[in-house]
Amino acid sequence: MESLNLLTALAHVNVEQGFFYVLAAIAIPLAYGVVFDRNVIRSGFLLIGVFATIAGLFFLLQAQFLGLSQILIYGVGITLVIVIALMLTNARQETGMNPALPANVGLASFVSVLVFTTIYLSLRSAEDWPLKNESSLSLPPNIEMIGKHLMTYYALPFEFASILLLAALVGAVMLSKAEPASLANAGDEAEQAVDGTDRV
Amino acid sequence: MKDSKASCRPEEARDEADGGLNMISRASIHVVAYATAAVAITVLFLGGQLGQWIELAGLSVSRADQIGFLALVVMGLVSCSFGGSRLGVMITGTIAAFIVLTAHQELAMVRYLSLGAVLFAIGIYGMTVSRNAIRMLMSIELMINAANINFVAFAHWVDPLHIRGQLFAIFVLTVAAAEAVVGLAIVLALYRNMSTVNMEKFNLLKW
Amino acid sequence: MVPEMTEELRANKLKTDEMLINMGPQHPATHGVLRLILKLDGxxxxxxxxxxxxxxRAQEWQGQNRTWFQYQALIDRVDYLSGMFTSWALARAAEKIDDVKVPLRAEYMRVIVAEMNRLTSHLLWLGTFGIDLGAMMGLPFYPFREREELLDLLEAIAGQRMMFNYIRIGGVQNEAPPGWFARLFKFTGSFPDRIDEYEAILSNNPIFLKRTKAVGILPRKLAIDYGVTGPTLRASGVALDLRKVKPYSVxxxxxxxxxxxxxDGDTYDRYMCRIIEMHESNKIIRQCIEQIPGGTADVLREKRKACSACGKANCPHCGGDLAIMVKKQNAGLRVKAGEGFxxxxxxxxVLGCYIISTGSDTAYRIKWRNPSFSNLAVLPELLLDHQIAxxxxxFGSIDVILPDVDR
Amino acid sequence: MNSAVFEIGKFARLTLLWLCIIFGAVWGVSWSIGVLLPAVILSQSGESGRFWAQLLQALVPVVAVALFVPLNTCYMVLAERRLLALFTVRKGPNRVGPDGAFQTVADALKLLLKEEITPRGADLLMYTLAPVIFFAPSIIGVMPLLAAVSGNHPLFTPVNLPTGVFYILAVSSIPVVGVVMGGWASNNKYSLVGALRSAAQAISYEIPLLLSIITVCLLAGTLDFVQIADNQRGSLLNWNILGGGALTHLGIGSPWWSIAAALLLAACCILLFALYVICACAEVNRTPFDLPEAESELVSGFNTEYSGIKFAIFFLAEYTNLFIVSTFAAVMFLGGGHAPFPGLEDACISGLRGLLAAWFGACTPFQLGWLVNSLVNPATVSQVFWIIVKSYALVWFASLIRATLPRLRIDQLMDYSWKRLVPLALILLIAVTFLKELV
Incomplete structure (x- = not known):
């Protein structure tokens, strides 16, 4: 593994820190975009970017399995569902408007700044983090570790999670099932709409 | 076509009506943002000196940090020029504040936790403020992810042997998936009945 | 542009976001320049x-402003995939007014070339139908291989591959070149196997069946109400075929x-109808070759060479029913005064032609009844509540030719 | 009949020509920057050049992939066009270069020189970003495959992730984001419909795909590519498609239930392979699942509005993805770089070794032996040869499917996935684990 030597050597030169800041500098604007972009569908796509950068952070933290799951489940699965939901609902209604409810803006910014300050101050004030010194490079691949844990100590929560997913699936299907009556009078309405439009 | 525009108008009118408080909050955001932007520019210009000062103060800062500063501020400025004035300034300000608050930290873990806090705060803001129900759901996802960063960071530094934080993150992932699915189904069902996803219109349970 | 709904409309009726989409006139699969304004719900x-x-292209108007001789050549363009039939309809209407008795040999020739043309038309339809269903590269070329042979034969006899101008008022243009009948007969011998080949690709293909069975059901009554004709109508269970119901020619x-x-026919039935029709057309061509008075062109030519009395009206080899043309084909071509359909x-x-003639070198009025136009009219009913695919x-299965619709 | 044989001969010639070009270029460049240049640097500047030598060596996989992807796409497009022509009694591209060998190169050049058009009302950022997001995963996805293809050759092992399989699966799910993004940003309703279809399709076919891969991983007991390929060493009977060695354990004295289980396991694995092929076809938008870009319905689906280099990037990525899933199948099911019969592989290697020895024994004025041996390792060459043969065979099979089948409708597509494939995948997952224990 000649080539790997270089990578491990580079890893010691605090590249990790630089990567972290680059990822953070991508994640924060994207997160702002998610909240503030006037086009909701666009903010849906930006959310994918946020998740991708967070997956990058996971890779930095040596959590390869979680990073990959993040890409697989969050980055692609959940966000795509969100984007599709956005496209199915009428996103045009909102574009061009201020995405925020005006009455809440002041309060919300106050609360969010407060939350950040609280968390940050509590982080700073904590003196004795129970840090461990084991280098995680020498450990077995974390996918094995996770698998072992899920099958032994955490078997019960694991099962519960699967039941939760099943329940969510069934619930979602029940909720979003279209009632057949609602489609009945769509035809004449459509006709009206076509008649009324420009036929250029 | 005209009707839909007319339907927007009352909201805009109300926008102006209770703009008093709004204006103040906007102004305060401007002040904060410009202040942090100024700090960021100072960091940019000082470059190496800042690192020396920090080292003089007994803290250590590596070369990579300085490169990080530079990249960040440049990116902030770029996003500023892209994203229009106010948002750009806010982004730059946040990034700059984030760097200033975390760059001199001894513990790398605190950086990650702080980033989690930033994203969490943004998520809270979005969740409180969003007009669109789906955007609200997205903000919740953002918050959940911010929490996940913390879990993984703790797993890396506090519990590297049994990476239990990662396990917890997996469970969070599962729950988030379920939440997203059910939430979106509810929003779609609401949309089918009310034909809008505007949170202001969801007032069936008035009291 | 999507029509914006008023708030009340939205609240009362619209359940999911609908989309207005223009399919065509420049869409790869609208078989020409048809524009469909579609309102889609998902x-x-x-x-x-x-x-x-x-x-x-004002084909009717042009008929009133071109001489008969010119118009014969022009009218093939109306339905460019089956030009023989348009010229045949024109010729039959004109002959009715003119009271011309077309020789029997010419009638047989007309049936042969017309059925060949029917085959080429159906083959092209089959290929493009495959493309419409997404068999992008695979299907079209097998039918086109056979179509190519037929077009070569038609070119040999008419001098043109598409705009034949072969059937004229008073007969057909010319006698078949040497060896033509033999080639055609050989082709008809192998053609049924080729049809089986297409069927092997399509008829039992599960994806094809899924895409066509119970899709676009055209009820019998609806088809009659809209004046649908041809295989599309017969697939819906109405036995209307002019060749049987009101036999013309031979x-x-x-x-x-x-x-x-x-x-009640679905897309698959319409497909099957055309496939069987190709078998039947093939049969017709074979029978015509066997029955044609005077034998094939080569035989006739030999007989004429051997005959001493040739050139006389009562000659058994060249007079009477063995001629192929009874009117002079030149700019002076005229049709008697009168009207006929x-x-x-x-x-x-059903392709109909109605002519009013004043006896001059142009028609006074010409009206066409084009099958594609009536068949297309039923499309909105068929498409309702179906998917984009x-x-x-x-649309492919009702087999519309756009020039035939627009004229 | 004769002409068909003639055309097949031409196709074989084209394939040989292109394989020489692709692998010659990749080998030449990798050899020069991975072996020759570092050796020169080290001999010139000694220890101080060590960093640069290592950097060059670390760059080898990147450069190799960057060369391989476009060249390979050129060949694949050409091969597909020639094959489709063969299947549909046509000639296919036969003008540019010998037998049309460089038609795709000409096409690529044309695409690169074409004007890029951005439709009015398009979201420019997303519109530009979409091809990149579509393309990046295919480059990243090739990387861990390199290790498997080259038999874990040290130069081509950039990231030997122990979870290579999972890595590929995660990465290969990204392109659909690009599709949705591009379709939405083009401001074209056909594109939007194509994008929505694509999203629905990708999400629903990912589940059986993942399940089938998970089943194979259970069978192999690892998520590591190289190990999975190595487990299938030996003969055809050891391949995962035939139950991963279950059949070879059978002796004369084995009990009847063990024999039955092994046979059943083999049958299950063949089904599993079929399942994988179907889902992979759907994942990379191949006929009969090419709904996102259904030409006769949606003009060209999500890439209707793209032109010039952006379209070229979409095109490139599509074919690279096809190649990735084919190679993936070759590694997971078809024994990776191992020959179907044990004797064949040994014969390959020893023959090659003999050839090399003869060649370099004859001319060793520069003592090139070690240099050559460092990259023309006979075992590696045999490995690459077999894996490439298998993956191209799958690619050609995809062309055959494309020439044969009509396209499904979107609701049928979803039905097929959720009602047939997912249950089948679950049943196979359980059956394979159960039978594996039984054998």
Whole structure:
């Protein structure tokens, strides 16, 4: 593994820190975009970017399995569902408007700044983090570790999670099932709409 | 076509009506943002000196940090020029504040936790403020992810042997998936009945 | 531009966001320049409005301003895939007014070339139908291989591959070149196997069946109400084929079946109808070759060489029914005063021509009854509540030629 | 009949020509920057050049992939066009270069020189970003495959992730984001419908795909590519498609239930392979699942509005993805770089070794032996040869499917996935684990 030597050597030169800041500098604007972009569908796509950068952070933290799951489940699965939901609902209604409810803006910014300050101050004030010194490079691949844990100590929560997913699936299907009556009078309405439009 | 525009108008009118408080909050955001932007520019210009000062103060800062500063501020400025004035300034300000608050930290873990806090705060803001129900759901996802960063960071530094934080993150992932699915189904069902996803219109349970 | 709904409309009726989409006139699968204004709910078609006329060339008006001789050549362009039938309808209407008795040999020649043309038309339809269903590269070329052979034969006899101008008022243009009948006979011998080949690709293909069965069902009554004709009508269970119902030319002397589906037809039935029709056309061509008075062109030519009395009206080899043309074909071609209507069964349905003539070298008024136009009219009914992908399957299966619609 | 044989001969010639070009270029460049240049640097500047030598060596996989992807796409497009022509009694591209060998190169050049058009009302950022997001995963996805293809050759092992399989699966799910993004940003309703279809399709076919891969991983007991390929060493019977060695354990004295289980396991694995092929076809938008870009319905689906280099990037990525899933199948099911019969592989290697020895024994004025041996390792060459043969065979099979089948409708597509494939995948997952224990 000649080539790997270089990578491990580079890893010691605090590249990790630089990567972290680059990822953070991508994640924060994207997160702002998610909240503030006037086009909701666009903010849906930006959310994918946020998740991708967070997956990058996971890779930095040596959590390869979680990073990959993040890409697989969050980055692609959940966000795509969100984007599709956005496209199915009428996103045009909102574009061009201020995405925020005006009455809440002041309060919300106050609360969010407060939350950040609280968390940050509590982080700073904590003196004795129970840090461990084991280098995680020498450990077995974390996918094995996770698998072992899920099958032994955490078997019960694991099962519960699967039941939760099943329940969510069934619930979602029940909720979003279209009632057949609602489609009945769509035809004449459509006709009206076509008649009324420009036929250029 | 005209009707839909007319339907927007009352909201805009109300926008102006209770703009008093709004204006103040906007102004305060401007002040904060410009202040942090100024700090960021100072960091940019000082470059190496800042690192020396920090080292003089007994803290250590590596070369990579300085490169990080530079990249960040440049990116902030770029996003500023892209994203229009106010948002750009806010982004730059946040990034700059984030760097200033975390760059001199001894513990790398605190950086990650702080980033989690930033994203969490943004998520809270979005969740409180969003007009669109789906955007609200997205903000919740953002918050959940911010929490996940913390879990993984703790797993890396506090519990590297049994990476239990990662396990917890997996469970969070599962729950988030379920939440997203059910939430979106509810929003779609609401949309089918009310034909809008505007949170202001969801007032069936008035009291 | 999507129509914006008023708030009340939205609240009362609209359940999911609908989308207005223009399919055509520059869409790869609208077989020409048809424009469909579609209202989609997701993938479902909620409303469809065909907009025709992008290819309007005033064919009727031109008939009144061109001499008969010119118009004969022009009218092939109306339905460019089956030009024989348009010229045949024109010729029959004019002959009716003119009181011309077309020689029997010419009638046989007309049936042969017309059925060949029916085959080429159906083969092209089969290929493009495959493309419509997404068999992008695979299907079209097998039918086109056979179509190519037929077109070569038609070119040999008419001098043209598409705009034949072969059937004229008073007969057909010319006698077949040497060896033509032999080639055609050989082709008809192998053709049924080729049809089986297409069927092997399509008829039992599960994806094809899924895409066509129970898709675009055209009820019998609806088809009659809209004036649908041709295989599209017969697939819906109405046994209307002019060749059987009102035999013209020599069809009453030939033995062939007309495929009729005994239930309301779906896309698959329309496909099957045309496949069987190709078998029947093939049969007709073979019978014609066997029955044609005077034998094949080569035989006749030999007989004429050996005959001493040739050139006389009562010669058994060249006079009477063995001629192929009874009117002079030149700029002086005229039709007597009067009016007449004649219809033929084209690959797409009943193709009718109505002529009022004043005896001059142009027609006074010409009106066409084109099958594609009536068949297309039923499309919005068929598409309702089908998916986007079905648009192409259904539209392909009713086999519309846009110049035939717009004229 | 004769002409068909003639055309097949031409196709074989084209394939040989292109394989020489692709692998010659990749080998030449990798050899020069991975072996030759570092050796020169080290001999010139000694220890101080060590960093640069290592950097060059670390760059080898990147450069190799960057060369391989476009060249390979050129060949694949050409091969597909020639094959489709063969299947549909046509001639296919036969003008540019010998037998049309460089038609795709000409096409690529044309695409690069074409004007890029951005439709009015398009979201420019997303519109530009979409091809990149579509393309990046295919480059990243090739990387861990390199290790498997080259038999874990040290130069081509950039990231030997122990979870290579999972890595590929995660990465290969990204392109659909690009599709949705591009379709939405083009401001074209056909594109939007194509994008929505694509999203629905990708999400629903990912589940059986993942399940089938998970089943194979259970069978192999690892998520590591190289190990999975190594487990299938030996003969055809050891391949995962035939139960991963279950059949070879059978002796004369084995009990009847063990024999039955092994046979059943083999049958299950063949089904599993079929399942994988179907889902992979759907994942990379191949006929009969090419709904996102259904030409006869949606004009060209999500890439209707793209032109010039952006379209070229979409095109490139599509074919690279096809190649990735084919190679993936070759590694997971078809024994990776191992020959179907044990004797064949040994014969390959020893023959090659003999050839090399003869060649370099004859001319060793520069003592090139070690240099050559460092990259023309006979075992590696045999490995690459077999894996490439298998993956191209799958690619050709995809062309055959494309020439044969019509396209499914979107609701049928979803039905097929959720009602047939997912249950089948679950049943196979359980059956394979159960039978594996039984054998």
């Amino acid at each position: 993938e479902l078609v909620k409303h469809c409005e065909p907009v025709v006329g992008h290819l309007h 069809y009453d002397r030939l033995d062939f079946a007309v495929p009729v589906c005994n239930r 004649a219809a033929v069964e084209s690959p797409r349905g 079905d648009i192409m399957a259904i």
